[in-house]
Amino acid sequence: xxxxxLGISGFYHDSAAALVADGEIIAAAQEERFTRKKHxxxxxxxxxxxxxxxxxxxxxxxxxxxxxxxxxxSADRIVRSIVAHAPRTREQWLAAAPSFLGVxxxxxxHVRELLRVDVPVLFARHHLSxxxxxxxxxxxxxxxxxTLDGVGEWATTSLAVGEGRDLTVLKELHYPHSLGLLYSAxxxxxGFKVNSGEYKLMGLAPYGEPRYADQIRDHLIxxxxxxxxxxxxxxxxxxxxxxxxxxRFEALFGGPPREAESRITRxxxxxxxxxxxxxxxxxxxxxxxxxxxxxxxxxxxxxxVALNCVANGLLQREKIFDxxxxxxxxxxxxxxxxxxxLASHQRFGVERHTxxxxxxxxxxxxLGPAFSSSEVRAFLERHGYPYxxxxxxxxxxxxxxxxxxxxxxxxxxxxxxxxxxxxxGARSILGDARSASTQSVMNLKIKYRESFRPFAPSVLAERAxxxxxxxxxxxxxxxxxxxxxxxxxxVPPRGEGDDDMLPLVNQVRSTLPAITHVDHSARVQTxxxxxxxxxxxxxxxxxxxxxxxxLVNTSFNVRGEPIVCSPKDAYTCFMRTEMDLLVLEDxxxxxxxxxxxxxxxxxxNEYELD
Amino acid sequence: xxxxxxxxxxxxxxxxxPGLKARIEHEAGxxxxxxxxxxxxxxxxxxxxxxxxxxxxxxxxxxxxxxxGVSNKQRYGDLLEELVPNVEVFNFALSGSGxxxxxxxxxxxxxxxxxxxxxxxxxxxxxxxxxxRYRQYATLDGQELVLAKPYFELSAxxxxxxxxxxxxxxxxxxxxxxxxxxxxxxxxxxxWLRSTVNRLGPTVKDLAQRVSRYQPLPHYDSPDHDDWRxxxxxxxxxxxxxxATVVLFPLPVYxxxxxxxxxxxxxxxxxxxxxxxxxxxxxxxxxxxxFPLAERRSFRFEVDCHPxxxxxxxxxxxxxxxxxxxxxxxEARS
Numbered sequence: 001x002x003x004x005x006l007g008i009s010g011f012y013h014d015s016a017a018a019l020v021a022d023g024e025i026i027a028a029a030q031e032e033r034f035t036r037k038k039h040x041x042x043x044x045x046x047x048x049x050x051x052x053x054x055x056x057x058x059x060x061x062x063x064x065x066x067x068x069x070x071x072x073x074s075a076d077r078i079v080r081s082i083v084a085h086a087p088r089t090r091e092q093w094l095a096a097a098p099s100f101l102g103v104x105x106x107x108x109x110h111v112r113e114l115l116r117v118d119v120p121v122l123f124a125r126h127h128l129s130x131x132x133x134x135x136x137x138x139x140x141x142x143x144x145x146x147t148l149d150g151v152g153e154w155a156t157t158s159l160a161v162g163e164g165r166d167l168t169v170l171k172e173l174h175y176p177h178s179l180g181l182l183y184s185a186x187x188x189x190x191g192f193k194v195n196s197g198e199y200k201l202m203g204l205a206p207y208g209e210p211r212y213a214d215q216i217r218d219h220l221i222x223x224x225x226x227x228x229x230x231x232x233x234x235x236x237x238x239x240x241x242x243x244x245x246x247x248r249f250e251a252l253f254g255g256p257p258r259e260a261e262s263r264i265t266r267x268x269x270x271x272x273x274x275x276x277x278x279x280x281x282x283x284x285x286x287x288x289x290x291x292x293x294x295x296x297x298x299x300x301x302x303x304x305v306a307l308n309c310v311a312n313g314l315l316q317r318e319k320i321f322d323x324x325x326x327x328x329x330x331x332x333x334x335x336x337x338x339x340x341x342l343a344s345h346q347r348f349g350v351e352r353h354t355x356x357x358x359x360x361x362x363x364x365x366x367l368g369p370a371f372s373s374s375e376v377r378a379f380l381e382r383h384g385y386p387y388x389x390x391x392x393x394x395x396x397x398x399x400x401x402x403x404x405x406x407x408x409x410x411x412x413x414x415x416x417x418x419x420x421x422x423x424x425g426a427r428s429i430l431g432d433a434r435s436a437s438t439q440s441v442m443n444l445k446i447k448y449r450e451s452f453r454p455f456a457p458s459v460l461a462e463r464a465x466x467x468x469x470x471x472x473x474x475x476x477x478x479x480x481x482x483x484x485x486x487x488x489x490x491v492p493p494r495g496e497g498d499d500d501m502l503p504l505v506n507q508v509r510s511t512l513p514a515i516t517h518v519d520h521s522a523r524v525q526t527x528x529x530x531x532x533x534x535x536x537x538x539x540x541x542x543x544x545x546x547x548x549x550x551l552v553n554t555s556f557n558v559r560g561e562p563i564v565c566s567p568k569d570a571y572t573c574f575m576r577t578e579m580d581l582l583v584l585e586d587x588x589x590x591x592x593x594x595x596x597x598x599x600x601x602x603x604x605n606e607y608e609l610d
Numbered sequence: 611x612x613x614x615x616x617x618x619x620x621x622x623x624x625x626x627x628p629g630l631k632a633r634i635e636h637e638a639g640x641x642x643x644x645x646x647x648x649x650x651x652x653x654x655x656x657x658x659x660x661x662x663x664x665x666x667x668x669x670x671x672x673x674x675x676x677x678x679g680v681s682n683k684q685r686y687g688d689l690l691e692e693l694v695p696n697v698e699v700f701n702f703a704l705s706g707s708g709x710x711x712x713x714x715x716x717x718x719x720x721x722x723x724x725x726x727x728x729x730x731x732x733x734x735x736x737x738x739x740x741x742x743r744y745r746q747y748a749t750l751d752g753q754e755l756v757l758a759k760p761y762f763e764l765s766a767x768x769x770x771x772x773x774x775x776x777x778x779x780x781x782x783x784x785x786x787x788x789x790x791x792x793x794x795x796x797x798x799x800x801x802w803l804r805s806t807v808n809r810l811g812p813t814v815k816d817l818a819q820r821v822s823r824y825q826p827l828p829h830y831d832s833p834d835h836d837d838w839r840x841x842x843x844x845x846x847x848x849x850x851x852x853x854a855t856v857v858l859f860p861l862p863v864y865x866x867x868x869x870x871x872x873x874x875x876x877x878x879x880x881x882x883x884x885x886x887x888x889x890x891x892x893x894x895x896x897x898x899x900x901f902p903l904a905e906r907r908s909f910r911f912e913v914d915c916h917p918x919x920x921x922x923x924x925x926x927x928x929x930x931x932x933x934x935x936x937x938x939x940x941e942a943r944s
Contacts, residue, residue: 049640053633056642058681116639378617378627384780566613 003348004061006051007340008111009068009129009332013039013195016333017047018367018419019055020340023350025137027054028367028419030333032562036569038607039196040562043110044336050369059115066122066343067107068129068335073153077175081239088240095242122347124339126152127303128160128167130330133338134302135162136345137362138325141354144296146286149303149331150180150195157228157286161294165345165352170293176239177231179282180305182221185236186275188244190268191258195304202310203453205276206519207501208269212253213277219252221278227286264452266499280311287320298323302338306330306478307421309523313480316472328365328476329420337419364531365476366426368417371567376584379567385594387587393534394541400583401541404432404551408580409446411556413570414534418563422477423555424525425458425535427563427570429579431514431552433457438514438552440506445578449559452505454522457515460539460549461526467512467550468524477525477553487511488520514552525553560607615643620776621718622711623745623759625649625704637913642681648719651676652701653688660698660724665937667699668720668854670712671731672739674861675703679916686917687729689926694934703731708739708795709841710762713848714775720852726940727933728852730845730889731859734866734876737829740844741837742795743774744782755781756794764840770847812913820870826863830875833882842883849887855936856889859929864910867898890936897928 007018010031018028027050032038034046052059078096082089108121124132130147145160145167156178159171184194187201223229235252237243250256258268287299299321306312307330316324327334344350355361373391380387390396404410410430418424429446431438443451456477457467464470470481487510494504510516529536543549556564558577564570567584574582574589575597582589613632619625630645648656660666669675669687677685687701700723702715709732720728739745740761747757758778762770784791808815818824829837849856860880865871873895884891898909898921909921917925 046635049633049635052640053631053642056631056633056644058642059639114639372627372629374617374627374629375614379614381618381779382614568614 002061003063003344003350004055004057005340005344005348006048006062006065007068007129007336007338007343008044008048008065008107009334009336009339010044011041012332013041014331014333015041015044015047016329016336016419017044017051018337018340019051020337020344021055023136023341023344023352025337025341025361025363025367027051028329028337029369029417030329030419030562033368033417033565036562036606038560038562043114045114048114054369059117059119062115062117062119063348064120064122064343065111065115066124066339068124068332068339069126070123070153071107073125077151077154081175085240091241122343124342125155126335127155127158127172128169128342129335129338130302130327131158131160131162131167131169131300131338132342132345133329133334134300134306134325134327135160135167136338136341136352137327137360138298138300139354139358139360140298140300140323140325142296143298143300143325144290144294144321145300145302146290146306147303148179148283148286148301148305150184151175151178152335156180159286159290159293161296162300165350167342167346170290171228173228176233176236177229179229179279180303181236181238181244182231183275183279183305183308185238185244185249186271189249189253189257190271191260191262191264193260194244198304199307200453201272202276202308203517204264204269204272205310206273206517206521207452207504208266208271208273210274210277211270212274215252216274216278221282223282223285227282227289229282264501269501276308276310279305279308280314283308283311283315284318284320287315287318291320297321298325300325300327302327302330302334304331309478310480310521312478313521316479323472325360326476326478328362328418328422328478331421334420359530362476365419365424366416366532367419368426369565370416371413371585373586376567376587379571380584380587380589385571385589387584387589389587391586393537393586396583396586396588397534397538397541398545399588400538400581401545403581404430404542405546407432407435407437409438409442409578411570411574411579411582412535412538413556413564413567413582413584415532417565420476422456422525423553423563424475424477425527425532425538425553427556427565428458428553429556430458430538431455431554432546433512433514433550433552434546434548436506436508436513441578442514442552442554447554447559448577452501454515454517455552455554456523456525457512457550458525458527458535458539458553460536460543461528463543463549464524464526468522470524470526473526473528474524475526475528475531477523480521480523483510483512483516483520483522488516512548512550515550558607615645617649618777618779619649621714621760622704622707623757623777626651636679636911638679638911638918641677641679641684643677644682650700650702650704651682653682654698654700656700656719656723658722658724663696665697665727665941666723666725667697667727667729667933667937668716668723668725669699669701669703669729669731670716671703671729671859671861672707672712672733672736673703673705674733674917675701675731676705677703677922678705679911679914680919680922684919684922686922686925686929689923690930690933693926693930694937697933697937700725706745708742708759708761709736710740710844711760713844714760714772716848717851725854727855727857727936729857729859729929729933730848731861732841732845732880733861733863734830735827735863737827737837737841739795740841741829743790743793744787745795746797747781756784756787757781759795762840762844764843768843770843816870819865823871824865825871826865827876830879833879838879842879845883846887849889855940856887857929857932857936858884858889858891860891860893860895861925862895862898864915866895867909868906869899869903890932892929892932894925894928897924
């Protein structure tokens with residue numbers, strides 16, 4: 001009999017569900033994609049429904065439901081921390097109490113109410129869930145595992161080893177000493193949202209100089225020889241309240257935090273560069289120690305810090321480990337997957353089989369819902385939206401590639417939705433990476449933002465080395481790599497003290513200007529035929545037409561909106577933006593032929609800006 | 611996010627999206643739905659020739675037979691396969707449809723398929739849908755629309771004429787219907803009163819119906835009621851066109867099961883119809899009513915009035931002996 005295990009995460013941010021059958025990942029999705037509320041923390045009822053649908057099983061066929069976190073340990077940490085700093089922690093108490101007193105203890109009741117069966121509900125350790133999400137789907141039979149995030153229960157960092165179906169924690173660092181929280185403190189101080197703006201801070205870093213790195217090392221974090229670290233908590237506000245930083249922190253870095261949405265100054269650029277540099281050093285230090293301690297030649301990464309693809313790229317290039325694998329849903333959403341895998345292998349004794357083809361078991365992270373051609377057509381017919389059906393994949397890709405080569409912006413919905421924060425071609429907006437105008441068009445007419453971040457490239461896996469200094473695959477867009485030197489173009493040197501970065505944003509820095517960052521780096525997705533044949537075919541068609549095997553790939557959403565899931569979401573986003581073409585499976589829709597959208601633009605208020 | 615499960619069909623108005631697999635969120639936790647390539651909620655793909663050694667039953671009906679609220683395998687049609695040896699049930703039921711649409715489905719599909727028995731499951735309130743020319747339709751956004759449905763007109767000399775085929779595709783603003791606004795099926799009598807009572811919850815609704823002795827379907831009270839005459843004409847024609855033995859299977863609404871309304875009218879009409887057409891009548895009401903009154907409440911969900919898995923089991927067990935006997939007779943004949 002098949003052992004089906006459902007993993008769930010939630011009640012903090014990014015709730016999700018994942019379903020595993022005899023250790024094989026069947027389905028995984030974030031709740032936000034169904035509710036259309038970004039980072040939705042609520043009980044993942046729609047994601048659970050989807051997982052059962054994909055597996056096509058009844059709840060009674062589940063061996064267990066596993067929550068990714070132990071609510072008792074989390075409550076222990078919160079209560080102790082609040083008591084230790086009372087009475088200044090009143091605000092924090094009020095914010096945290098509803099979750100850890102009112103919701104988390106009732107996870108089992110939520111599950112039983114939703115599924116209407118008396119299924120066993122288990123609780124995994126937070127960092128073990130992360131570690132499991134990384135090790136079990138990896139292509140490695142044995143590996144070291146490094147988990148770095150803000151905090152889960154008490155742990156903030158954990159070092160583990162995995163072998164077969166065993167996963168053993170070697171060492172943990174505990175709250176409040178957290179690399180994730182340190183990075184989030186700078187995210188918040190620089191005017192970005194915690195738990196979503198860390199990516200922006202990382203993107204801002206190349207504009208600055210790490211001139212505050214020594215101050216950070218001297219005052220905020222002391223790193224030991226074994227890579228472990230301790231924070232000076234007197235600079236932070238998160239122990240006592242809902243602020244990440246306090247007055248001491250402000251005094252150290254020259255004044256109050258940047259107001260959200262205000263102009264970014266040289267200070268924020270340099271702070272970003274500095275904390276990025278410190279983070280990279282800490283990650284490399286811990287990795288060196290883990291390599292020595294474990295004796296393993298491969299490493300798996302998970303936890304929110306593992307989404308720092310600049311640090312990941314550096315770790316890859318430094319060759320501390322021969323091979324690196326990173327869970328693409330490294331944040332709390334991935335905890336749902338880890339919890340399910342952990343219970344499968346450790347509680348139910350399911351044997352682990354690493355794929356024999358050298359690839360991982362994450363299935364390209366295409367683990368979400370797909371919509372058949374019949375469903376797409378039923379939707380289009382029901383609403384009378386004009387479309388052209390081209391069932392032949394090669395013929396369709398040729399049409400789309402031609403449009404891209406002509407400078408059109410294309411919405412692309414193809415196959416199962418991605419699990420994790422990155423769009424990997426299944427729910428993507430695509431453009432021509434060679435065009436100098438693609439970046440500004442995508443920012444202003446599609447994303448409705450003025451961004452300092454370039455877009456990411458998707459490249460044919462077999463051609464990645466022709467464009468990037470990258471000696472491995474990066475299927476999940478989790479490694480940053482330099483654009484090859486011969487493709488770079490000379491740029492005028494930046495003046496000392498130059499505060500205005502906007503002129504730099506649209507500077508042509510390589511023959512692939514839309515994807516080349518100010519430091520000539522790019523956040524690469526390598527696309528293999530095995531992972532997504534249709535998207536690979538599109539890149540191939542574009543290459544045949546233009547000689548270039550690279551496309552701009554950005555998430556299919558507008559700012560603040562969760563990535564689209566269904567054809568309806570995709571059509572709505574298509575019509576609200578200035579995309580030219582929409583691909584919905586085997587149907588192509590041209591903007592010019594669509595009925596005009598209601599002039600009402602109140603939808604812009606639907607999404608809270610991230 | 612609820613998946614779209616229906617697509618336009620020019621003859622029936624709509625059908626399930628072929629090949630779809632979905633789990634529908636529901637007050638009872640959710641249920642699995644698998645659609646075959648012909649666009650019906652059936653575990654079997656339609657094949658013209660019988661499987662050697664197996665009898666074949668074609669089942670027609672609405673959501674009670676398509677199985678709203680329960681997974682495919684929990685439906686009475688699927689359970690029949692467990693209870694009757696060597697039988698394959700092909701489920702052609704379509705949720706929300708009237709007997710007129712079900713007849714059109716039979717007309718389109720049955721001639722090309724070998725079969726031994728036809729079960730026409732008539733949810734007794736389908737009499738209302740047959741009389742309607744339009745149906746209400748809620749979009750995935752919750753927008754209320756009106757769509758045309760195919761329907762039959764019965765002339766004074768008893769001729770049936772099919773209208774609205776091909777079925778108009780576009781939604782119709784209700785305001786533009788004019789006098790035809792009365793031809794929209796709104797799900798029952800006393801629409802405004804019903805929506806008010808529904809808002810107060812299922813317990814209040816049940817109590818209100820019991821106290822008022824609400825009779826949901828007075829259309830059956832007289833053999834001369836226009837709506838019955840139309841339903842009877844459609845069923846008579848359908849039965850006459852069937853190549854195989856027909857079982858008429860009138861499915862009661864819960865008011866009849868739970869004794870809050872009198873079923874005498876509809877039972878008399880279906881008896882007359884069976885007698886006049888030669889169809890076999892199988893009335894499951896006595897079996898449903900053989901349970902204590904309190905237990906009968908569990909035959910429907912708390913809010914949704916579709917049959918629960920338990921009710922499906924009882925319906926299957928009720929129907930199985932009739933199906934078994936008719937198939938045996940059919941086998942003996944051949």
